[in-house]
Amino acid sequence: MIDQIKTITDYKPAKAFLKRKLFWYLVPNLLFNGIIPYFSFENPTAVSLFEGEFCFARFILPMALFVPLAITxxxxKKITEFFTTANLGKLWDDEQVNMRFFLREGVYNGLKTFLAILIIMLVVQWLLPAESTFNGLLLACINGILACSLAAYFTLVSVKQINTILEEYVNAVERN
Known part of the structure; x- marks a missing residue:
């Protein structure tokens, strides 16, 4: 069976599983990361990036860290469990694909996204005149769309990482 599966999306049930997971990652992220910030802004017509108790950074920076970490x-974890229960034989080395690996990749993805968003926000803050504010609805929409995009992107990055590990394992088995 290993010879037939070169990527996890070659297995049709895995492709359906991926689509279902994408839906369950996208919709809640869009809703929660778009709606909650909007109703949390003290004055939705004048929201600052870093100043005040209800600034935009309070919502986007934790989201930029935790969405990639949690999704990854x-x-x-779920795709490896899915293949374990599918009884397809051994598809990868269990020492290489474990919770430690998942956490390391998740933390790496979260930190690089956090730093990228922080740098972008600092540049925008530096370029704008002092006391500039933004429309809260616009920022909430940006936050929701960004969360949705991050969820989709890091799901697909996880697929790519697992495919790479699967490829390496299949090549190692074929060599031996």
Missing amino acids: VDFM
Whole structure:
């Protein structure tokens, strides 16, 4: 069976599983990361990036850290469990694909996204005149769309990482 599966999406049930997981990652992220910030802004017509108790950074920076971390760990864990229960034989080395690997990849993805968003926000803050504010609805929409995009992107990155490991394992088995 290993010879037939070169990527996890070659297995049709896995492709359906991926689509279902994408839906369950996208919709809640869009809703929660779009709606909650909007109703949490003290004055939705004048929201600052870093100043005040109800600033935009309070919502986007934790989201930029935790969405990639959670999506990476959760998806990698669930896709490996999915293949374990599918009884397809051994598809990868269990020492290489474990919770430690999932957490390391999740933390790496979360930190690089956090730093990228922080740098972008600092540049925008530096370029704008002092006391500039933004429309809260616009920022909430940006936050929701960004969360949705991050969820989709890091799900697909996780698929790519697992495919790479699967490829390496299949090549090692074929060599031996």
